Amino acid sequence: MKRNATAFWEGTGKEGKGNLTTQSSILNKTQYSFSSRFEEGIGTNPEELIAAAHAGCFTMKLSFNLSGAGFIPEKLETKCLILLEDGSITESQLTLIAKVPTISEDEFNKLVLDAKLNCPISKLLNTKISVDSILEK
Numbered sequence: 849m850k851r852n853a854t855a856f857w858e859g860t861g862k863e864g865k866g867n868l869t870t871q872s873s874i875l876n877k878t879q880y881s882f883s884s885r886f887e888e889g890i891g892t893n894p895e896e897l898i899a900a901a902h903a904g905c906f907t908m909k910l911s912f913n914l915s916g917a918g919f920i921p922e923k924l925e926t927k928c929l930i931l932l933e934d935g936s937i938t939e940s941q942l943t944l945i946a947k948v949p950t951i952s953e954d955e956f957n958k959l960v961l962d963a964k965l966n967c968p969i970s971k972l973l974n975t976k977i978s979v980d981s982i983l984e985k
Contacts, residue, residue: 868892895930895937902940902969903928906979909967913959914948923947923984937975944981956983 853875857866867877875892883889903926914921929941942964948956964970964979 895932899928899930905967905969906942906963910963913963919948919951921946921948939976940973942979947984953983
């Protein structure tokens, strides 16, 4: 499988502007700029896209882990916070709220750890990854 995206930029790093388009076109000339990355401007930014990718990848891997172990999740909701400090991504913090009937806390934690370590985005990131999880009853 191969996926692609295209970035277009014009101008300087601070005053310029650009857009991003993905193969699926879900992002189609979506704007990004210095202000959307480092301030609160309109548009997206690479760190936000990494956060979405990591949250989505981890959640899907956990769903596969759970179903492979015989559990059907009623809800898996993951928020990802990416920390950018001194020009480097220093951490990806995943926060999970899950509802999985009949699973023990130990089994759940084992499957969460596997998802953290083995989702493709976790494997790609060269940074600290943490997961805080809540298993709702």
